[in-house]
Amino acid sequence: MESQETAEDSAGHHGVICASFNQDTTSLSIGTKTGYRLFSVTSVDKLDCIHEGAECPDVYIVERLFSSSLVVVVSLSLPRRMNVYHFKKGTEICNYSYSSNILAVRLNRQRLVVCLEESIYIHNIKDMKLLKTLLNTPTNPSGLCALSVNHGNSYLAYPGSATIGEIIVYDANNLNTVTMIPAHDSPLAALTFNASGNKVASASKKGTVIRVFTVPEGQKLFEFRRGMKRYVSISSLSFSADAQFLCASSNTETVHIFKLEQHSPSxxxxxxxxxxxxxxxxxxxxxxxxxxxxxxxxxDRAFATVRLNMCGLKNVTALATIQKLPRLLVASSDGHLYIYNVDPQDGGECVLVQNHRLFETDEDPGEQEEDAESQDVPPQPANPSYAATVALPSTPPSSTTLMGYSEDVGAQKGEVIPEHEFAEGPVCLDDENEFPPVSNQSN
Known part of the structure; x- marks a missing residue:
């Protein structure tokens, strides 16, 4: 009971409900009690707020499409409804309501994927039309799924079992299953693709071993051990843009960075x-x-590590090249973005170079301004043992009206997608910055 009260107090104090980086790690999205915010993370010293949306409160999912104006938002007040906005124009592109609570949303330049506990919906992102419904998928209470972001493919990964760590790899462009990877003995806890979509990394709920497989073949390439002393909950996996490194964060104070290199015989x-x-x-x-x-x-053990000045707080991590140097970004539920330098040659302990506050507090304005600049040492959280989680309402809003839906995939049961407002035509995201050209980001 005490931990529950701590969670509520901390959420109320910090205001961060969720956080996510966009597909090329150039911006950070956070959901808050009052709406959502989008930040640019292309500079170490500055954290510019690109947009602040207040269309709906208590945002627990917010995803931005690359550097475009398209942003997807889901609120705790309407957990079955997905709203898609063009934030530069201040308009809603469309909204969809689903048969149960939305647990995750993933998007790339071709597809938008919505994950519920026992079903997945694949939309064409150009006009938001529903292309495929995957019904009766294995129970997936955390909405675990990953979508590749390469322009040439749209691989979707999701759990193939609720009891063991099977990964289903699905081709969301051609709408067919590619392979099933027997990745772990215990259920999956984390999944991510590299930028080109030819590798997928996974961790199980035991949290001791992280594996990397080829896509679409499903062959094991690497196996990393993050620790043997205790089981942990791995919440975030992220490749670097060149797929040379993979970072993993959990509910412990340590972030591990692994180097993906084949060891030749000595x-x-x-x-x-x-x-x-x-x-x-x-x-x-x-x-x-x-x-x-x-x-x-x-x-293989970790190549580099970060020891956070906190434990038990939910965080999202990403590896990015910012101002030509490799960095590790940690967006924490304590309301801060921490930026670390990573030594790509020797690894070791990463160095904290910047600490940005993501939103204002009730502190003295002078203290806010000083903190917003940056700090060399992260502040101690008020409740270091608190594990921040989002509890979705168990009872969906009564205003949702359901209707049957059938398609050529032979869906036999399940009620889906009744309320929607299609865009009048294809989604207009055609200015120069909306769909940036695909480029090799390894440099």
Missing amino acids: REVESPTWSAYMGKMFTAASTYLPAQVSDMMNQ
């Missing part, structure tokens, strides 16, 4: 040290020990 000169001898023994032993033990021996 050709080093024989060393007489005890550690070298034991290393050779372990390598030899791994060829005949049980698979579980062999896998554990061959797992």
